[in-house]
Amino acid sequence: MLVVTRVCRIFLGLLIIALVGAVPDPPGDQILGRWLFPSQGSSVNIYRQGNRYFVRVAEVDQAGEKNYGLVKDSVLIRDLGYNGADWTGGRLTHPKTGMSLSVEVHMEEPRALTVTIYKGIKLLRKTFVMTRQ
Template sequence: MYRRIRFFLTSVLFLCVATAFCNDKENPDAIIGTWLNATGKGHIQIYKQGNKYFGKLVWLKEPNDEQGNPKVDSKNPNASLKTKPLIGATILRDFVFDDDEWNSGRIYDPQNGKDYKCFLRLKDSKTLLVRGYVGVSLLGRTETWTRIN
């Protein structure tokens, strides 16, 4: 009888400790890594600079245009950035970790050249919810990104 109780208590203690150490939602650096975007056409590398988080485009399924040249950020409203390659472009910027999400950041959509408010939230260690919006978060769209590494 005592063996069963001891086994049960040991198991519960182990699960509590394992959960505490494995809870990525409380780890500010849990989003650092490379993510596949919702369309499967791009990889975004999220990194930390100072106390903020950023993401740059590091891979495209179709990196070149019809002429075989690297795709550029042609829809960027900033004229000096229109000729810059898309690969290497920073599309996530200025995120700060707060409780269980990364917020106060911006996301840039190179397909339309627009910049949106954004927050990021881990669903689990391999799934990132990315919510871009205009004004209030109700007016936006959520994408699901998948961790590559």
């Protein structure tokens, strides 16, 4: 009887550990990974810290460096929050001008992100699509 009780306790302990480790990733994590800019020469990594998402430059081609001032390993976008449909509230610091712009990201499909950058009102915005690498 003592052996059965001990086996049951061990089994229950392992079951609890397995269930705690099986907590699903937050739904906003579908954005995580490497993404290519429209020119396909430069790319970024999107990662999460806490409940916020950040975008770091991963690879830079000559056009990205010359035209936009991209620098490898620099954080391009900070503090995106997931609201259940989109990632909003982020700030992009333009690497060439230092200007701070608002950012929103929408995932049309698992392999494409629509990024909208604007200053002040959304009527004056730039939108581009990044594809998953």
